[in-house]
Amino acid sequence: MSTTPTAALDSQLIATWGLPNTYPDVPTVMSGYTGRLWPHDSQPQFWSKFQVWEWLQQVMDMHQIDASSIPFQNFDMDGHQLCSLSYQDFIRAAGSVGPILFHSITELKWSGQEIGQLEIKPDLDFSCPFPDVSYPGGNLEIYNPAIYPLAPVASPTPSSPDIKRTYSRPHQVKKHNPRGTHLWEFIRDILLNPERNPGLIKWEDRTEGVFRFLKSEAVAQLWGKKKNNTSMTYEKLSRAMRYYYKREILERVDGRRLVYKFGRNARGWRESET
């Protein structure tokens, strides 16, 4: 009412996420990860096809799953395409191994983005800590191995492609995904990463998919940041949310302000997806 909304949000978010100059040394961050690491090697979206396949091989090894149990041809794509696959796409492409791969790539997108941005340009501005580097702007979030070590399940980083197979046909796994995430996926990803969600949105009923906005305007600002739109507001964000009712991506929860519920067409939010 009295203070500038944006200024208030800025300080609030910066306060919650920590200041950029508090992050640990990059070498510390990368130690135990892999030896020399070029920014692009740590960012899956820049992987070549060979690197994608090497990543696949390593994840399979790591989980002691026979690599022949998944059709590598389904991953005949570069890192950029890989990163745009949805949870369902992974299921379609790799069946029961899909969730493992999805988890792995999600982790890598996170850490890769952070490492990459720390090296390239430490931005003082707050930004969206989610796996999408398709927007300009930095990220002050710090990867702190002490708090959430790189998942046991993930983080092989291809360095020397040695997998050679003849891939015949491209077999596209996905249909559309307008570069990056949709609003509902953005919301979902905040919920799914509680360590990096400083009280923005909270699960109300985890198994039912009910959640509530705690800081509606802050979420709107973040969304705007991601879309490179400074004038995003909760008012406008919520209009987009309401369109999801018809598509059954969200279900109506009436009587409760700022409360929404994932619908049958929302994927990837459950603890265990079929």
Next chain:
DNA sequence: TTATGTTTTCCTGTTT
């Protein structure tokens, strides 16, 4: 270039 899908913007009215 057109067609489509997904917001974004704006607005009027209602509800909490």
Next chain:
DNA sequence: AAAACAGGAAAACATA
């Protein structure tokens, strides 16, 4: 009274 909720309309944008 302020903040949310509801949707209609139409513009804006990105991708297929």
